[in-house]
Amino acid sequence: MFLTKITQIFYVLCLISFSSFAQTDALKKIDKANLERHLKFIASDELQGRKLGTEVDGLGITANYIADFAKQTGLKPGADNYFQTVDILSVKPGENSFIEIQNTKGKSLFKTNSLIAIGGPQATQQIEMKDPILLGFGENEIPDVNGKVVVVAQGNAELFKKGNVFGWNRGMEQRKITMISEKKPEAIIIVTNPNDKENKTFKQIDSWINRETYSLKYKARNDQPLVILTKPDFTDKLLGGKGKFKKYLTEIAEGKITNADLPANKKLNLKVEKQVESVAGKNVIGVVEGSDPQLKNEYVVFMAHYDHIGMGKDGEVFNGADDNGSGTVAIMEVAKAFMSLETKPKRSIVFLWVTGEEIGHFGSMYYCDHLIFPLEKTVAAINLDMVGRVYDGPRDDVWKDSPKKVKDFDGLYTLSNDVWPKLAEINDQKCKELGLVPDTSLPKDPFLRASDHYHFHKNGVPILNYATGYHADYHKVGDEVEKINFDKIKRVADLCFLVGLEVANTDHIEIAGKQE
Structure with missing residues (x-):
């Protein structure tokens, strides 16, 4: 009996040790150099600000870039060729x-x-x-x-x-x-x-x-x-x-x-008189299939919008390196980390790069109204929107009266709803492990409505939103790659992986239901 207990303890310790090594190796896959490489392409002048209707289809080029990455990484297509088409109407006043x-x-x-x-x-x-x-x-x-x-x-x-x-x-x-x-x-x-x-x-x-x-x-x-x-x-x-x-x-x-x-x-x-044109946006969806025969039919969603606001009247390009190139590239690297695991999480992980956030949260709204993976089987939606900047002094005091002023290197806004309270607890625990300081002080109204997580929230899905805050270059031409702190994006991406892994492997999740 004594030897049997020793054997069981040894086996459990081996499992814990193996799991720890696997996590450490996976986190190493989240690479600063790759974050920077991806972002330099996505936030380049050549893509003309990633908005519908520019002379160069920078938005479409970005969608193709993400889909190619998903394919090379080994993510399963979550939709046809990784693309969920979002039909949008463009309306211009006539003369x-x-x-x-x-x-x-x-x-x-x-x-x-x-x-x-x-x-x-x-x-x-x-x-x-x-x-x-x-x-x-x-x-x-x-x-x-x-x-x-x-x-x-x-x-x-x-x-x-x-x-x-x-x-x-x-x-x-x-x-x-x-x-x-x-x-x-x-x-x-x-x-x-x-x-x-x-x-x-x-x-x-x-x-x-x-x-x-x-x-x-x-x-x-x-x-x-x-x-x-x-x-x-x-x-x-x-x-x-x-x-x-x-x-x-x-x-x-x-x-x-x-x-x-x-x-x-x-x-x-x-x-x-109105000039009406039908244009096609694209959500990009890739999946890490879960390993548990039953739980693989439940989903953890990571989400970031990849569009921005285009070009100014004088031809200046709004590159949107932080908004939201930072979130886009962060979950690209998180996807790679999950794919590197020899034993995949019990639940499936969905990576959702959405279009049209800047013009009305269209991509996330469309996804929630035209489901590929059931919302009632979605146990968490984690949205990243601007996670690449660190407070740099007087420049960012432009936003000193904002409740969401850009954070220092350790700070991170973490907004959640009350659908599954343990999600916030898991987030706090993983922040502590990484030396991050979560700020949960943002008022739920209006910030639960302020980005793509809203359409999941209103349908009763537990949500987390990560952001480093508003800075002086928000929606301005100064939102450039040179001002991004890739160490900070790496830390947020690490957090995403650890939180997502914990949620995906939690045996029983009881969700309260639809929120108002």
Whole structure:
């Protein structure tokens, strides 16, 4: 009996020793020189900032580069040829949009191209309609406007009385649009404040919205009313003269009237031109298949977005070495470490390089809506977004008021949800082993929504997000390879491997369920 116990203890110690050697050897596969080599290619000027629509398809070249790496490393394709196609619509404003007021005989009384489409169908719209309906600030009960054109003022009566002339309250205007849209109008025309003499609000919205935009093709809706923004000279003409719109809103704000009768015998001719193009983005997916006959059908996902923001008007390239070349190359090396293990983890490890984060988290949203591996079998999603910088003093004090200021060499932001609390405990333990100091102080709102992990979080998957923080070069041309600390990326990649291995080999994981 005594000898049997000694033999068992010896066997367990051998297993622990073997496991330790295997981990150490795997961590050695995460190589700083390779991290730098990959990043110098991905963040090079030649790829023009890895954005849809650049003259050189740097985004597509990067996807091919990652897929080639996955194949050479021995990862199993997680999708056809490693690619999950993400169908995206590109919408650009056309040059022939206008709004015109005519009399009933078709004579033009007023015409302007000062309009901005801020909602509605993604195709060109042309509307001719008599008798538009004027609804003040849109604060009162909405009458029957089915199939009509509704004209409504920006803001509300209270702000107008206070003399506020500039500023766009997005939440307020969206609630207004939603409330009116429920009544099924053909179009909604929002008019800026007549006291905004320099049209600052219109110019601000023009700079924000009146440019190329993107949406996921499968989410495109063409059953919504057209929504446009225009200037007060349009409403003055509609009401019959200069200053009429201001007078009308003043009476509304003072409670003297609730509506106004528009002069009869006028009609609108409205055209909003849009240039729509279908473009294909790509998620890149590779898999290390698990070794346990049952648990290999459960998954740990490592994720990083590989796109960036492209080029500036003057031809400068936003290379995005940290955002998010750093996360992209980190999980490339983590994949290599897992593939080097002679005995693979019990659960399968999915490596997911997603597209379209910078234009709306499109790649991760698409993946979660078009599943390859079930979310209910996904025990953790670990997202890396900007993990390559270390605080370098005054340069980074630009972000001194941010709750996510760039960390020193030992610091790391680690954001988790409450779906499986042990994930955070495993993270803390592995950080301690590596001498990293996890900062868990980020407020869950808004940071659980701030990157690709959100779509896993909202579907009840335990998540971790790793980041070294915002620096002075965030979304600027200064985000270059020369400023990356590859020792820091190596430490984050080591952490990923150790946490992922522990999670993948944990025998029983009980997940709380979908989170709000």
